[in-house]
Amino acid sequence: MTSLRTERITVELPRGTVDVTAFLTLPDAPRGAVALAHGAGAGPEHPFLVGVTDALTRRGLAVLRFAFPYREAGRRMPGPASHATVTWRAAMAALADWCPAMPIFAAGKSYGGRMASLAVSSGLIDPAALVYLGYPLHPPGEPEKERADHLPAIVQPQLFLSGTRDPFVEPHDALERVVASCPDATLRWVPDGNHSFEVAGRGRPADEVGGGIGDIVAEWLDRPSPQRPEA
Numbered sequence: 001m002t003s004l005r006t007e008r009i010t011v012e013l014p015r016g017t018v019d020v021t022a023f024l025t026l027p028d029a030p031r032g033a034v035a036l037a038h039g040a041g042a043g044p045e046h047p048f049l050v051g052v053t054d055a056l057t058r059r060g061l062a063v064l065r066f067a068f069p070y071r072e073a074g075r076r077m078p079g080p081a082s083h084a085t086v087t088w089r090a091a092m093a094a095l096a097d098w099c100p101a102m103p104i105f106a107a108g109k110s111y112g113g114r115m116a117s118l119a120v121s122s123g124l125i126d127p128a129a130l131v132y133l134g135y136p137l138h139p140p141g142e143p144e145k146e147r148a149d150h151l152p153a154i155v156q157p158q159l160f161l162s163g164t165r166d167p168f169v170e171p172h173d174a175l176e177r178v179v180a181s182c183p184d185a186t187l188r189w190v191p192d193g194n195h196s197f198e199v200a201g202r203g204r205p206a207d208e209v210g211g212g213i214g215d216i217v218a219e220w221l222d223r224p225s226p227q228r229p230e231a
Helices: 047-058 081-098 111-121 172-180 206-221
Strands: 002-013 016-027 032-037 061-066 104-109 130-133 158-163 185-190
Touching: 002 081, 016 047, 016 081, 032 047, 032 081, 032 111, 032 206, 047 061, 047 104, 047 206, 061 081, 081 104, 081 111, 104 111, 111 130, 130 206, 158 172, 158 206, 172 185, 185 206
Parallel strands: 032 061, 032 104, 104 130, 130 158, 158 185
Antiparallel strands: 002 016, 016 061
């Protein structure tokens, strides 16, 4: 059995405090919790994230999906990165309060995952591990504009999940090089998947796609790591 709660998270921004919407899905007796951030073009209610959530909660993990302030305000374009990183700090703190005495993981779709990595590198959050669902290594068609300088300094385990048809990580060897430079990182390719992990010709609903990705994430989180000893 799982329960779903709608919550509000208070975020301290330079211009003052704002509240953002969050959805907390709790399985019976959770053994860990995942803060799950949306991508730049969608909110926390997107079916893909719902599918990821369903898969994780089936494996005993609580999941908090939350909105960034720009999305809460109805804007389509993300605000400053500093607004996103302090939102990550607020979300992780709230999740730790709601799910005490258990490991807390940070995961995000595209933009949301990159903002989590910036929050870690800025010392704002300290998750047990990081999961990137389509890390946007560079803008499509501009591989010279990498967004990866901070990643090798992250000591927490990192999982990079990317589709082989994702234009944000072409050429593939660039992402492979970045992952190899990190102290504890894993790269999993989704064959023929695009940036949303959709496979051409299969036509699956977004929540089903997310469910498959969530299963991969749950399996990885269950694996022992040099930085995360097996309990």
